[in-house]
Amino acid sequence: MNGAELSLAGVCKSFGGLTVIDHLGFTVKRGSRTALIGPNGAGKTTVFNLVSGVYPIDDGTISLDGEDISIVSPAGRIGHGISRSFQNIRLMPHLSTIENVMLGEHWRRPAFSLARGRRAVESVKAALADAGLQTYPGQVVANLPYGIQKRIEVVRALLAEPKILMLDEPAAGLNNAESDDLRALLERVSARGITLLVVEHDMHFVRRLCDHVVVLNFGRLIFEGTPEEVHRDPAVLEAYLGTDARAVQSDNTAKAR
Amino acid sequence: MQSAQQLINGLMLGGILAFVAVAFTLTIGMLNFLNFTIPALFMLAAMVTWALSASGEHIFALGLPWYAAAAIGIAVAMVASLIIERFTYRYLKAHYGDATEHALPLVSSLGFLIIFEHAVITLWGSDPQRLELPFRDMDLHFAGLIVGIPHLFSLGLAITLVWVLSWLLKRSSIGRALRAIAENPDAATLMGVEVARIVPVVFLVTGMLSALAGILYGFSYSTVTPYIGDAVATDAITGMVLGGLGNVWGAIVGGLLVGLIKVFAISQFGAEIEKIPVWGLLLLILIIRPTGIFGKSRLGRGKF
Amino acid sequence: MSGYMSGVLAVLLINMVIAYSVFLPAAAGLLNLGAAGFVLIGGYTAGGLTSRAGWPLVPAILVAGLFAGVVAFVLAFPILRTRGVYMVLATFAFAEVVGGIYLNIPSLGGATGLSVSTYAGLPVIIPTTVCVVAFVAWLLSTRLGLAMRAAHDDENVSLLFGVNLRMVQVAAFTAGGALGGIGGALLVHQFNFIDVQTTGVLFSIYVLLYVLIGGTQTAWGPFAGALFFTVVPEILRTMSKLDPSMKFLEAGRFIVFGIAVVLIMVVRPEGLITRTLIEKVQGSLRRLAARETAA
Structure with missing residues (x-):
C-alpha cells in the first residue's frame, strides 16, 4: 500500500455569499502525518468535505498525485484512494459493527458477492482486532459507547485501503487510554505508508502524532510547518487569542515541563 | 352552452376540492406533514351532520335542524383532529437517523384514516344516505345555466377563509409563531415559541376546513357515504401539488383546475376514464415540476 | 387442513409476498405507496396469459413478475428524482394510473373484471412464497443488500464510501416491483378473479403499513407485519361469530387494526422487529444455553 500526495491550489468555496474557503492552497506530502488545525469556523471540516466530494468546489484544483480529482464524482473518489471519518459520528445506526466496517471495502467488492462470506468476514475481523474492537463484531452500533463508535469509524475508513486517510477530530471525546490506543493504531497505519490528514483540537495529540501542521483561519492558510514551530508563530497565536489561546498556551507550558 | 355548463360544474366541484387542498397544504406547509386523516375528517363531519339531522332508525337520529347538526359535525371533526395531533405530529419531533422512520406520523395518520372510516361504518353502515337542505330549490337558473347555491357558497367561503387565513398568518402573533415553526421547529423552540401549544391550532384549522368542505359536499350532491373522503382527497392532493406544496392560494387555483379537468374529462371520455387524467397529471407534475405552479422547493423532501 | 384455514394461509402468504415487494425499496430508504400498481400489472398479465393465451400457471407467474x-x-x-412526500405521492399516483388503464382495456374485462379458471392453491403458493423469502434473504446478505441498508441509514455517507446510490435504489425498486407482480399473479389465480376494485385505495396503504409496522431493518419485518395484520383480523372475525355479544367486532375489527397501528407507532416507532430486539433475544438465548451447559 502506498500513500499519495494531496495538494490544494487556489480552492474557493462559498455558501450563499458567505466565503468559507478563500484561495486555499497547501500540500500534504506522501506518507506524512499532517494535522489541519484552526479556530472554530476556520473551514477545516469544509476542506474535508471538498476533498471527499460532499460539495463541489467553486474554483481552484484539488489533486492527488498530480491528478485533478475535483471533477471526480463523490462516489468515485474513494476509488482514487480518499477515505475519511466524520466529526459527528456518521455510522449506520441499524447495522452491526462488522457490517458498518464492511461498507469501507464496499467499493472494491463485486455487488453480488456474499457480504458474509468466510474470507471476507475474517479479513474484516482481523482489521477490527488490530484496532482492539474484536469483542463487538455482531452488535448494532447504535447501542455501543461513543469511544468505540469513534474507533469503528476509523476502521471503516481504513478498510477502504486509502492512499490518504482523513480523520475529522478522531480523538475528541476519548479518554487518555483510548486516545493513546488510537494514536498507536494511526502510527501503525502510517508505517504502512498511508498519508494521514487529521483535523484535531487536542494539541497534545497532534504534537505526538503529527510531523506537519497546517493552520487555517477564515478559510485561508495562515501557517504551515512543524508542530514545534506552530506555537511560536505570531499569526497562529493571534488567530487563537480569545478563542483557543489558553489551549495553545497551556500546551506550551506542558511542553516546557 | 353545453361547455359553459361544464365550466360551471367544474368550478363548483373545484370549489370544494380547493377547500380540502387548502387543508392539506396548510399541514404540509406549516409542519411538513402529509396528513392522511383529512379525508376521514371530511367524511366524519358529513356523516355526523346527516346522522343528527335525519330521522330514522340509526344511532343518534336526533332530527336536529340542519345548521345545528352541521355545527356539531364541525365540532366533532375539530376534536378528532386534536386527538390526531396528539398521536401523529408530536412524534415528528423524534429525530431518527434514516429515511423511512420519518414516515412515523404518516403511518399514524393512515392508522387514523382506517379507525375513523370503520368507526363510521360500524355506527351507521356503509350505504349511501341522503343529506338535504330543507329549501325547495337549491339551484340558481339564469340564461339556461344551472348553478348550485351550496356550490357557490362553498367557493365563496373557501376564498374568504383563505383570505382571512393568509391575513392572520401575516399579521397575528400566532401566525408569526407558525411561520417560525414552518421555517425551523428547533430554532422556533429556542426562540421561545411554544410549539406544543401552537401546533394544535393548525390541526384545529385543518379539522374545521375539512369538516366544512365535507358538509358542503354533502349538501351539494345530496348524498353521503363513509367513502366520500377518499376520492375527494385524492383529487385535492393533486390540486395541492399542482398549486405547489405549502401555498394556500396555489391550493385554491389547483383545486379549481382539477375540478375543471375532472368534469371535462368525464364529459369527453366517460366516467371510466376519470382516474387517468387526474392521477396522470399528478404523476407528471411530480416528476417534471415537483414544486408545482407556485411552490417552494424546500418543502416535502426530508420528512413525510 | 380445513378449507377456511387453507384459505387464510393462502391469503397470508400472498400478503407476505406483496409485503416483501414494498419492503425491498423500504429497506433502501424508499417509501413505495404504489404496491397496488405492481400487483395489478402482475395479476392482469398472469391472468391474461392463463385465461386468454392458455399458458400454464408457473410460466405465467414468472412472466408476470418479469x-x-x-x-x-x-x-x-x-x-x-422525487424525494419524501413527493415520492409517496408519485408512487400512489402511479398505482391509480395503472388501475385507470386496466379499467379501460376491454379485452381484459374492463370494469367487469377478469375471471380466470386456472386455480393456484397452496401447492403453488407455498413454494413461490418460500422462493420469494429466500430471494430477499439472499439479496440482503450480498454486498448489494448491505449497500441498500446503508443507503437506508445514511445516503450521503454511503455515497462517500462508493455506493452507487442510483444503482442500488433502482435495483431495490425493480426487484420490489417484480415481487409485487408475482404477488398479483398469485392473487388472481387464488381468487380466480381480479378487477381494479381488488386493490382499492386502501390496498397500497395496508401493504405499506405491514412493512413499516413490521420494521424495515430486517427481513423478518414484513413477515411479522403481514402475519400480525392477516391473523389478528381473522381472530377478531372468528370471535365475532362465536359470541353474539362480540358482534360489533365484525366491522369493528378494522378499528382495532387502526388503533394497533397508532399504538405500535407510539411504542415501537422503528417497527415490531428491530435489530436491537433480535440482539436481545439472541443474548438471552445464549445465556440460557450457557446456563444449561453449566448445569
Missing part, C-alpha cells in the same frame, strides 16, 4: 419488474425499472428513473 413484466412488473420491467415496468418498475423503467419507472424507477423518473420516480427516484
Whole structure:
C-alpha cells in the first residue's frame, strides 16, 4: 500500500455569499502525518468535505498525485484512494459493527458477492482486532459507547485501503487510554505508508502524532510547518487569542515541563 | 352552452376540492406533514351532520335542524383532529437517523384514516344516505345555466377563509409563531415559541376546513357515504401539488383546475376514464415540476 | 387442513409476498405507496396469459413478475428524482394510473373484471412464497443488500464510501416491483378473479403499513407485519361469530387494526422487529444455553 500526495491550489468555496474557503492552497506530502488545525469556523471540516466530494468546489484544483480529482464524482473518489471519518459520528445506526466496517471495502467488492462470506468476514475481523474492537463484531452500533463508535469509524475508513486517510477530530471525546490506543493504531497505519490528514483540537495529540501542521483561519492558510514551530508563530497565536489561546498556551507550558 | 355548463360544474366541484387542498397544504406547509386523516375528517363531519339531522332508525337520529347538526359535525371533526395531533405530529419531533422512520406520523395518520372510516361504518353502515337542505330549490337558473347555491357558497367561503387565513398568518402573533415553526421547529423552540401549544391550532384549522368542505359536499350532491373522503382527497392532493406544496392560494387555483379537468374529462371520455387524467397529471407534475405552479422547493423532501 | 384455514394461509402468504415487494425499496430508504400498481400489472398479465393465451400457471407467474419488474425499472428513473412526500405521492399516483388503464382495456374485462379458471392453491403458493423469502434473504446478505441498508441509514455517507446510490435504489425498486407482480399473479389465480376494485385505495396503504409496522431493518419485518395484520383480523372475525355479544367486532375489527397501528407507532416507532430486539433475544438465548451447559 502506498500513500499519495494531496495538494490544494487556489480552492474557493462559498455558501450563499458567505466565503468559507478563500484561495486555499497547501500540500500534504506522501506518507506524512499532517494535522489541519484552526479556530472554530476556520473551514477545516469544509476542506474535508471538498476533498471527499460532499460539495463541489467553486474554483481552484484539488489533486492527488498530480491528478485533478475535483471533477471526480463523490462516489468515485474513494476509488482514487480518499477515505475519511466524520466529526459527528456518521455510522449506520441499524447495522452491526462488522457490517458498518464492511461498507469501507464496499467499493472494491463485486455487488453480488456474499457480504458474509468466510474470507471476507475474517479479513474484516482481523482489521477490527488490530484496532482492539474484536469483542463487538455482531452488535448494532447504535447501542455501543461513543469511544468505540469513534474507533469503528476509523476502521471503516481504513478498510477502504486509502492512499490518504482523513480523520475529522478522531480523538475528541476519548479518554487518555483510548486516545493513546488510537494514536498507536494511526502510527501503525502510517508505517504502512498511508498519508494521514487529521483535523484535531487536542494539541497534545497532534504534537505526538503529527510531523506537519497546517493552520487555517477564515478559510485561508495562515501557517504551515512543524508542530514545534506552530506555537511560536505570531499569526497562529493571534488567530487563537480569545478563542483557543489558553489551549495553545497551556500546551506550551506542558511542553516546557 | 353545453361547455359553459361544464365550466360551471367544474368550478363548483373545484370549489370544494380547493377547500380540502387548502387543508392539506396548510399541514404540509406549516409542519411538513402529509396528513392522511383529512379525508376521514371530511367524511366524519358529513356523516355526523346527516346522522343528527335525519330521522330514522340509526344511532343518534336526533332530527336536529340542519345548521345545528352541521355545527356539531364541525365540532366533532375539530376534536378528532386534536386527538390526531396528539398521536401523529408530536412524534415528528423524534429525530431518527434514516429515511423511512420519518414516515412515523404518516403511518399514524393512515392508522387514523382506517379507525375513523370503520368507526363510521360500524355506527351507521356503509350505504349511501341522503343529506338535504330543507329549501325547495337549491339551484340558481339564469340564461339556461344551472348553478348550485351550496356550490357557490362553498367557493365563496373557501376564498374568504383563505383570505382571512393568509391575513392572520401575516399579521397575528400566532401566525408569526407558525411561520417560525414552518421555517425551523428547533430554532422556533429556542426562540421561545411554544410549539406544543401552537401546533394544535393548525390541526384545529385543518379539522374545521375539512369538516366544512365535507358538509358542503354533502349538501351539494345530496348524498353521503363513509367513502366520500377518499376520492375527494385524492383529487385535492393533486390540486395541492399542482398549486405547489405549502401555498394556500396555489391550493385554491389547483383545486379549481382539477375540478375543471375532472368534469371535462368525464364529459369527453366517460366516467371510466376519470382516474387517468387526474392521477396522470399528478404523476407528471411530480416528476417534471415537483414544486408545482407556485411552490417552494424546500418543502416535502426530508420528512413525510 | 380445513378449507377456511387453507384459505387464510393462502391469503397470508400472498400478503407476505406483496409485503416483501414494498419492503425491498423500504429497506433502501424508499417509501413505495404504489404496491397496488405492481400487483395489478402482475395479476392482469398472469391472468391474461392463463385465461386468454392458455399458458400454464408457473410460466405465467414468472412472466408476470418479469413484466412488473420491467415496468418498475423503467419507472424507477423518473420516480427516484422525487424525494419524501413527493415520492409517496408519485408512487400512489402511479398505482391509480395503472388501475385507470386496466379499467379501460376491454379485452381484459374492463370494469367487469377478469375471471380466470386456472386455480393456484397452496401447492403453488407455498413454494413461490418460500422462493420469494429466500430471494430477499439472499439479496440482503450480498454486498448489494448491505449497500441498500446503508443507503437506508445514511445516503450521503454511503455515497462517500462508493455506493452507487442510483444503482442500488433502482435495483431495490425493480426487484420490489417484480415481487409485487408475482404477488398479483398469485392473487388472481387464488381468487380466480381480479378487477381494479381488488386493490382499492386502501390496498397500497395496508401493504405499506405491514412493512413499516413490521420494521424495515430486517427481513423478518414484513413477515411479522403481514402475519400480525392477516391473523389478528381473522381472530377478531372468528370471535365475532362465536359470541353474539362480540358482534360489533365484525366491522369493528378494522378499528382495532387502526388503533394497533397508532399504538405500535407510539411504542415501537422503528417497527415490531428491530435489530436491537433480535440482539436481545439472541443474548438471552445464549445465556440460557450457557446456563444449561453449566448445569
